[in-house]
Amino acid sequence: MSEYSLEFWTRRASEAKPEGKAFINGKFVPATSGKTFKNNNPATNGLINMVAECDQADVDLAVAAARRSFESGVWSHRSPTERKRLLLRLADLIDRDREILALLESLDMGKPVQLSFSSEIPGVANYVRWMAEAIDKLYDEIAPAGPGNLAMIRREAIGVVAAVVPWNFPIDMAIWKCIPALAAGNSVILKPAEQSPLTAIHLARLLAEAGLPAGVFNVLPGFGAAVGQPLGLHMDVDCVAFTGSTDIGKRFLSYSAQSNMKVVWLECGGKSPNIVFEDTDDLDAAAELAASVHYNQGEICSAPTRLIVQKSIKDAFLERVIAHSKPYAPGNPLDPKSRMGAMVDAEHCGRVMSYIDRGREEANLVLGGNRVTIGSSSNFVEPTIFDGVDQNHVIAREEIFGPVLSVLPFDTEDQAVRMANDSIYGLMASVFTSNLSRAHRMSGALRAGTVAVNAVDLTSPLVPFGGMRQSGIGRDNSLHAFEKYTQLKTTWIKF
Numbered sequence: 463m464s465e466y467s468l469e470f471w472t473r474r475a476s477e478a479k480p481e482g483k484a485f486i487n488g489k490f491v492p493a494t495s496g497k498t499f500k501n502n503n504p505a506t507n508g509l510i511n512m513v514a515e516c517d518q519a520d521v522d523l524a525v526a527a528a529r530r531s532f533e534s535g536v537w538s539h540r541s542p543t544e545r546k547r548l549l550l551r552l553a554d555l556i557d558r559d560r561e562i563l564a565l566l567e568s569l570d571m572g573k574p575v576q577l578s579f580s581s582e583i584p585g586v587a588n589y590v591r592w593m594a595e596a597i598d599k600l601y602d603e604i605a606p607a608g609p610g611n612l613a614m615i616r617r618e619a620i621g622v623v624a625a626v627v628p629w630n631f632p633i634d635m636a637i638w639k640c641i642p643a644l645a646a647g648n649s650v651i652l653k654p655a656e657q658s659p660l661t662a663i664h665l666a667r668l669l670a671e672a673g674l675p676a677g678v679f680n681v682l683p684g685f686g687a688a689v690g691q692p693l694g695l696h697m698d699v700d701c702v703a704f705t706g707s708t709d710i711g712k713r714f715l716s717y718s719a720q721s722n723m724k725v726v727w728l729e730c731g732g733k734s735p736n737i738v739f740e741d742t743d744d745l746d747a748a749a750e751l752a753a754s755v756h757y758n759q760g761e762i763c764s765a766p767t768r769l770i771v772q773k774s775i776k777d778a779f780l781e782r783v784i785a786h787s788k789p790y791a792p793g794n795p796l797d798p799k800s801r802m803g804a805m806v807d808a809e810h811c812g813r814v815m816s817y818i819d820r821g822r823e824e825a826n827l828v829l830g831g832n833r834v835t836i837g838s839s840s841n842f843v844e845p846t847i848f849d850g851v852d853q854n855h856v857i858a859r860e861e862i863f864g865p866v867l868s869v870l871p872f873d874t875e876d877q878a879v880r881m882a883n884d885s886i887y888g889l890m891a892s893v894f895t896s897n898l899s900r901a902h903r904m905s906g907a908l909r910a911g912t913v914a915v916n917a918v919d920l921t922s923p924l925v926p927f928g929g930m931r932q933s934g935i936g937r938d939n940s941l942h943a944f945e946k947y948t949q950l951k952t953t954w955i956k957f
């Protein structure tokens with residue numbers, strides 16, 4: 463581990479020459495317009511590289527390439543076992559490039575390189591293997607249609623899939639969409655967030671190296687209005703898989719309505735409750751998990767941002783949460799000792815700070831609350847906790863997407879459920895209790911796509927992930943992910 467020192471990562475960063483071009487029809491190309499935009503490192507405010515600024519013309523080229531490749535069958539008609547083999551090669555290449563992928567992720571959006579290196583990138587390789595291994599083990603159905611009838615129900619690839627993703631876990635969000643879509647035989651166009659295009663572009667290189675035919679996977683860096691919107695409105699895109707804010711998610715539904723009724727899958731915002739009952743076995747472990755709200759600078763859609771804690775234990779519990787939050791002090795993302803890095807950019811940092819200012823008016827600040835300057839950048843925020851938060855406060859209702867925890871006390875189980883469910887969101891919920899019956903009651907009562915008992919924010923390729931209500935439509939991960947990228951075909955045969 464010691465070889466991965468601050469000096470090591472700093473040297474790797476100074477040597478890195480990330481690709482900034484788009485990837486269309488099997489080639490790295492500049493935007494048709496020739497335009498580029500500056501890609502900055504939020505932890506230094508320095509320029510990383512210039513990146514292709516794609517627009518409608520590039521969208522048209524990529525969609526045409528994707529369509530051609532899909533119709534030709536170069537990938538869509540390969541056997542699932544062959545598609546599996548290629549994706550398993552990709553997983554090996556991700557392992558091989560673990561250092562550079564972790565580094566690019568950190569430079570691009572400010573997260574601690576060590577966290578990306580030790581958990582996210584290996585998790586990505588694991589995810590790719592899981593999806594690759596699944597695809598040749600999915601059987602179709604035969605309906606019980608009676609003698610003289612064979613009614614087959616098969617899953618077919620949808621066609622051209624566009625993936626539009628955010629910057630908080632750039633490569634994870636990209637592979638959550640693109641890998642099941644590719645495994646199922648679709649052709650894919652990936653539009654990374656403008657803040658974090660680098661690992662998406664690297665993924666194109668690795669898929670090409672693994673042997674994926676030209677046109678099957680394309681990457682279009684650029685801005686939302688110039689690339690995301692034309693993809694959403696395109697008459698020849700069959701499906702959009704989106705992760706991002708609820709506001710933009712809703713726009714994709716209207717893009718679809720205005721164009722070709724393409725299928726739209728949405729993973730959007732959250733304001734996840736974390737309910738801690740007085741009967742919790744290990745309050746210190748629960749407090750440590752409650753403090754993980756600061757992980758990834760709090761830039762996590764499913765972070766446990768509302769700590770709903772029973773009054774009888776609130777003060778003692780909060781003290782422990784504060785103690786476990788302090789080690790998340792922001793630091794240089796290339797320093798392996800840093801538990802928290804920089805916010806993704808100055809604009810987002812300012813937005814988080816304005817929520818903190820609002821919190822100072824509404825509630826009691828008990829930890830942090832300040833913007834921090836490290837070296838040449840002021841895009842850092844202290845881990846921040848507000849006590850005495852009321853259900854109607856802005857900081858209890860709106861997604862902040864920063865290292866900010868709101869603490870709300872409750873008396874009874876019913877009250878906790880009501881508070882937890884009083885949100886437009888429903889992505890994730892946590893419950894800490896040693897009472898098994900209560901755990902089951904809560905899991906039934908909480909309106910969230912995932913309920914974690916005695917844990918927070920668990921994700922795995924094994925289980926579906928996604929939101930109820932305005933947290934989204936559809937589920938990523940698990941075999942259910944293939945439902946997004948396939949459609950059912952019924953064939954009747956009379957004999």
Ligand code: NAD
Binds near residue numbers: 686707732889
């Ligand atoms: P965002 O909605 O602004 O951007 C997401 C993507 O949409 C980006 O690629 C962006 O360029 C694109 N986009 C922006 N405007 C667009 C437009 N008008 N038309 C088409 N595309 C457009 O979100 P963000 O700020 O990048 O990410 C933060 C949000 O993402 C948070 O709300 C967070 O909760 C959510 N998120 C959700 C999940 C999940 O799985 N539920 C995971 C991560 C992040």
Ligand code: MN
Binds near residue numbers: 501
């Ligand atoms: Mn960046």
